[in-house]
Amino acid sequence: MALQIVCKTSIDVDSSIFIEIWENIFSMESHSSVYKKRIRIFILLSLIAVLGAFDAGVLWLAIHPQVPPLYRAYYLDHSIDENNFTHQMMKQHPEGASPSDTPDSKL
DSSP, rough: OOEEESSEEEEEHHHHHHHHHHHHHSSOOOOOOHHHHHHHHHHHHHHHHHHHHHEEEEEEHSSOOOOOOIIIIISSOSSOOHHHHHHHHHHSSOOTTGGGGGTTTOO
């Protein structure tokens, strides 16, 4: 049985090689148990590293949000007061306008 990988060229690969490697790594009846333990530890550490990188990326996005200047000024920086914020919001979104009437609406 051959597995065909298509990118820009076709390569015939015998799938039994992958099955044999998989069975050798995870089988419990081999004389190279130290080798298998090292591979399992490597796989687990790789998984932990990938999850850690994902968590670090989410933390970066949480610490550095991409928000409009008016939102940042009122909620994050506290550089404008409530009345000024309300006035500027009323200019951007007139009373009676539905969310679908706003220029940045995706609806």
